[in-house]
Amino acid sequence: xxxxxxxxxxxxxxxxxxxxxxxxxxxxxxxxxxxxxxxxxxxxxxxxxxxxxxxxxxxxxxxxxxxxxxxxxxxxxxxxxxxxxxxxxxxxxxxxxxxxxxxxxxxxxxxxxxxxxxxxxxxxxxxxxxxxxxxxxxxxxxxxxxxxxxxxxxxxxxxxxxxxxxxxxxxxxxxxxxxxxxxxxxxxxxxxxxxxxxxxxxxxxxxxxxxxxxxxxxxxxxxxxxxxxxxxxxxxxxxxxxxxxxxxxxxxxxxxxxxxxxxxxxxxxxxxxxxxxxxxxxxxxxxxxxxxxxxxxxxxxxxxxxxxxxxxxxxxxxxxxxxxxxxxxxxxxxxxxxxxxxxxxxxxxxxxxxxxxxxxxxxxxxxxxxxxxxxxxxxxxxxxxxxxxxxxxxxxxxxxxxxxxxxxxxxxxxxxxxxxxxxxxxxxxxxxxxxxxxxxxxxxxxxxxxxxxxxxxxxxxxxxxxxxxxxxxxxxxxxxxxxxxxxxxxxxxxxxxxxxxxxxxxxxxxxxxxxxxxxxxxxxxxxxxxxxxxxxxxxxxxxxxxxxxxxxxxxxxxxxxxxxxxxxxxxxxxxxxxxxxxxxxxxxxxxxxxxxxxxxxxxxxxxxxxxxxxxxxxxxxxxxxxxxxxxxxxxxxxxxxxxxxxxxxxxxxxxxxxxxxxxxxxxxxxxxxxxxxxxxxxxxxxxxxxxxxxxxxxxxxxxxxxxxxxxxxxxxxxxxxxxxxxxxxxxxxxxxxxxxxxxxxxxxxxxxxxxxxxxxxxxxxxxxxxxxxxxxxxxxxxxxxxxxxxxxxxxxxxxxxxxx
RNA sequence: GCCGGUGUGUCGGAAUUGGCAGACGAGACAGACUCAAAAUCUGUUGUCAGCAAUGGCGUGUGGGUUCGAGUCCCACCACCGGCACCA
Numbered sequence: 001x002x003x004x005x006x007x008x009x010x011x012x013x014x015x016x017x018x019x020x021x022x023x024x025x026x027x028x029x030x031x032x033x034x035x036x037x038x039x040x041x042x043x044x045x046x047x048x049x050x051x052x053x054x055x056x057x058x059x060x061x062x063x064x065x066x067x068x069x070x071x072x073x074x075x076x077x078x079x080x081x082x083x084x085x086x087x088x089x090x091x092x093x094x095x096x097x098x099x100x101x102x103x104x105x106x107x108x109x110x111x112x113x114x115x116x117x118x119x120x121x122x123x124x125x126x127x128x129x130x131x132x133x134x135x136x137x138x139x140x141x142x143x144x145x146x147x148x149x150x151x152x153x154x155x156x157x158x159x160x161x162x163x164x165x166x167x168x169x170x171x172x173x174x175x176x177x178x179x180x181x182x183x184x185x186x187x188x189x190x191x192x193x194x195x196x197x198x199x200x201x202x203x204x205x206x207x208x209x210x211x212x213x214x215x216x217x218x219x220x221x222x223x224x225x226x227x228x229x230x231x232x233x234x235x236x237x238x239x240x241x242x243x244x245x246x247x248x249x250x251x252x253x254x255x256x257x258x259x260x261x262x263x264x265x266x267x268x269x270x271x272x273x274x275x276x277x278x279x280x281x282x283x284x285x286x287x288x289x290x291x292x293x294x295x296x297x298x299x300x301x302x303x304x305x306x307x308x309x310x311x312x313x314x315x316x317x318x319x320x321x322x323x324x325x326x327x328x329x330x331x332x333x334x335x336x337x338x339x340x341x342x343x344x345x346x347x348x349x350x351x352x353x354x355x356x357x358x359x360x361x362x363x364x365x366x367x368x369x370x371x372x373x374x375x376x377x378x379x380x381x382x383x384x385x386x387x388x389x390x391x392x393x394x395x396x397x398x399x400x401x402x403x404x405x406x407x408x409x410x411x412x413x414x415x416x417x418x419x420x421x422x423x424x425x426x427x428x429x430x431x432x433x434x435x436x437x438x439x440x441x442x443x444x445x446x447x448x449x450x451x452x453x454x455x456x457x458x459x460x461x462x463x464x465x466x467x468x469x470x471x472x473x474x475x476x477x478x479x480x481x482x483x484x485x486x487x488x489x490x491x492x493x494x495x496x497x498x499x500x501x502x503x504x505x506x507x508x509x510x511x512x513x514x515x516x517x518x519x520x521x522x523x524x525x526x527x528x529x530x531x532x533x534x535x536x537x538x539x540x541x542x543x544x545x546x547x548x549x550x551x552x553x554x555x556x557x558x559x560x561x562x563x564x565x566x567x568x569x570x571x572x573x574x575x576x577x578x579x580x581x582x583x584x585x586x587x588x589x590x591x592x593x594x595x596x597x598x599x600x601x602x603x604x605x606x607x608x609x610x611x612x613x614x615x616x617x618x619x620x621x622x623x624x625x626x627x628x629x630x631x632x633x634x635x636x637x638x639x640x641x642x643x644x645x646x647x648x649x650x651x652x653x654x655x656x657x658x659x660x661x662x663x664x665x666x667x668x669x670x671x672x673x674x675x676x677x678x679x680x681x682x683x684x685x686x687x688x689x690x691x692x693x694x695x696x697x698x699x700x701x702x703x704x705x706x707x708x709x710x711x712x713x714x715x716x717x718x719x720x721x722x723x724x725x726x727x728x729x730x731x732x733x734x735x736x737x738x739x740x741x742x743x744x745x746x747x748x749x750x751x752x753x754x755x756x757x758x759x760x761x762x763x764x765x766x767x768x769x770x771x772x773x774x775x776x777x778x779x780x781x782x783x784x785x786x787x788x789x790x791x792x793x794x795x796x797x798x799x800x801x802x803x804x
Numbered sequence: 805g806c807c808g809g810u811g812u813g814u815c816g817g818a819a820u821u822g823g824c825a826g827a828c829g830a831g832a833c834a835g836a837c838u839c840a841a842a843a844u845c846u847g848u849u850g851u852c853a854g855c856a857a858u859g860g861c862g863u864g865u866g867g868g869u870u871c872g873a874g875u876c877c878c879a880c881c882a883c884c885g886g887c888a889c890c891a
Contacts, residue, residue: 212808212809213809213885216808216886217807217808217885217886219807220806220808220886223887223890225890227891242891243890243891245890245891257891300889324889325889326891327889327890327891328889328890328891330890331890331891332891335891337891338891343891344805344889345889345891346891348889414890415887415890535885536885538886539886609816609817609829610816610817612817615809617816618815620815620830622831623816623830624830625829626829626830627829629829630828630829632844672816672818672828672829673817673818673827673828675828675829676817676827676828676829677828678828679827679828680827680828745824746823748824748871748872750871750872753824789871790871791823791871791872793822793823796824797823797824797872799823799871
């Protein structure tokens with residue numbers, strides 16, 4: 001009996017599609033289950049074997065859920081705006097729309113050959129005007145609520161993409177996408193106030209089931225810290241406000257540092273005695289890219305401002321002011337009080353510039369040797385009314401004091417910055433705003449949405465930092481929706497993250513032209529029950545979409561505070577050599593080749609069997625053969641099947657245990673051990689040289705979520721029912737049949753194994769111990785010794801501790 | 805530097821959360837079938853000693869707790885991911 005996957009797989013894929021068995025219903029009495037994978041960017045390269053891993057994983061869960069009677073929504077779509085498409089279009093003189101269409105067609109064909117149970121009737125595409133109409137609509141709501149604003153600011157500029165980047169898109173000082181140098185550039189940009197949601201983005205993590213590493217990474221990225229702002233007077237009369245997380249060390253502040261960009265310098269340029277030297281330093285540090293600034297962070301530089309000093313508000317002490325690029329203008333107040341005794345960076349700076357180091361927290365080593373930064377153990381000294389207090393108590397007391405005297409107050413700061421939302425490129429959603437000389441930035445009327453991308457001659461980015469749309473005079477020139485005068489359209493487009501920030505909502509009602517989705521659909525399907533995606537999106541897409549969802553909650557569009565109830569993350573599939581799969585490394589494996597040689601079921605099974613789902617695993621062209629062999633052995637069960645509407649007694653326990661194991665393992669994303677248990681079971685079945693129909697039915701159901709085509713085929717060939725996915729239900733196990741009547745236990749003496757024996761599972765302590773002692777080997781080992789202790793661990797072992 | 809994680813045969817990886825380490829798969833070796841090969845089937849396969857029964861050693865390193873540690877505690881090493889002059 002030959003297993004011909006090429007005949008079986010397309011046949012069943014077609015049958016499922018024709019019957020629409022994977023279509024989710026919007027008005028259903030059934031309990032819903034919403035499974036989501038990160039929709040792919042349809043690149044020109046097509047799929048590699050890494051793509052199917054998350055798709056298959058949630059397909060396994062979804063197929064199990066359907067068999068359990070749920071109304072399952074497992075959708076897919078295309079995140080199709082983006083630079084690679086645009087760059088390809090420029091290079092080959094094809095419109096990005098055409099490139100996108102072709103890429104999607106290819107991706108779709110590849111994905112469909114995997115037999116994933118996606119509901120293709122809900123397919124979406126972020127570049128479809130009917131879709132991006134609602135992306136633009138959400139932007140307008142953000143704008144109307146003051147959360148989208150335009151600001152002149154220093155931004156990250158990718159020299160190759162000729163486009164600004166969000167902070168999240170800059171990795172090690174280079175562009176996340178093309179690895180080119182990123183420089184600072186002052187530009188007017190659309191910004192989204194994600195910082196307004198910083199606290200909720202942290203606090204509401206308590207409401208969701210995400211892996212700890214994801215939560216930790218988001219919390220880190222948002223970087224909330226609680227400290228105090230303290231006002232220092234200066235001899236110029238103007239005060240300088242500093243931010244510190246260690247207000248308790250205020251008595252140890254021996255100098256102050258302001259960042260090179262701090263406005264104080266310009267304001268008092270004529271009074272600063274060494275202004276030329278200061279200016280030279282400003283120029284020097286402005287030339288450094290962020291990357292260089294980070295690279296050189298070991299070596300502190302700076303210039304002392306001559307002719308001015310600051311006054312420590314708690315002891316009236318005059319301290320010098322420096323400018324140095326180790327203080328950032330974009331965090332806190334751009335100025336710090338420096339306490340070299342208790343801050344490593346201040347300590348390094350003080351050593352280099354020979355500034356006094358005053359110990360105010362005792363408990364560490366000599367502060368002239370190293371800074372003592374531990375907050376848990378120290379006790380305050382040299383600090384007047386704070387002396388003798390712990391760091392924590394001192395913080396409270398000094399904040400009370402500062403507040404009372406009106407010279408400071410408690411303050412929370414975040415590392416998170418607002419989201420730079422405009423891109424100077426063509427292939428993105430137009431920002432639906434016009435600029436009027438009289439009225440400023442004005443939203444276009446919602447009835448004009450979607451604001452479609454105009455056809456242009458050239459989508460080449462311009463060197464002057466303007467979007468390609470800027471040359472489209474006809475399109476750019478318009479009238480102000482408010483006053484009717486001549487006005488100009490915004491020519492920047494939205495970043496790729498826009499369309500993906502809300503796509504999961506569109507799946508619930510993808511063809512709605514009145515709203516992004518109907519209220520009923522949103523109410524029924526929210527939240528996404530299980531969302532699987534890559535770790536690389538933790539501080540990008542995942543954070544952005546949580547932000548948008550919270551905003552939509554605030555304006556009453558969605559009924560829940562969080563978009564995703566549960567998040568899991570898959571490990572990467574690496575090349576055979578253990579390196580990341582990439583074209584340039586030449587280690588890419590194309591799923592088409594695997595499907596051709598072994599079939600989709602083998603590919604799916606191997607992707608789930610390859611290792612721990614959450615960890616990276618190298619592709620092995622040899623190991624996959626084991627999965628193919630297993631499926632062939634399963635296929636050949638049809639040659640030994642016998643009538644029988646029962647599980648044979650000798651296999652009953654193993655069957656029940658396997659049902660339990662597979663059921664639990666799928667829920668706990670332990671697909672590899674679920675498959676291993678099925679392999680063990682088939683080995684046991686072959687040892688008996690036959691299988692009953694009932695046994696084959698159960699086995700097929702358990703295997704179906706992993707290998708849907710072959711199981712459907714066997715279901716049909718062996719007449720197990722009308723159609724597996726159409727009518728069957730997930731097998732149940734009997735807990736009482738999962739436990740053995742007799743168990744094999746180990747008899748140890750002093751922890752060394754002496755014998756193995758079979759005893760009744762419900763055996764009590766004394767019986768078990770005496771049974772063990774009656775074993776010849778055990779008797780010999782304890783002969784003539786004093787028994788100190790006797791231990792029986794139920795169903796596991798007996799240990800007898802003896803001494804001479 | 806900070807945060808998170810990992811370390812187990814030749815390889816991918818298991819281990820009911822403190823109870824027989826190495827499930828399952830790959831690879832290798834041997835045998836069966838075959839003129840032969842592939843495929844398939846059967847067996848062996850952590851390591852050292854021994855003809856053997858058997859015994860010693862063994863989960864990155866060093867200590868500890870325990871009748872018992874891959875699992876818990878302390879210290880360290882290596883690697884991976886994230887953040888990084890964030891006051």
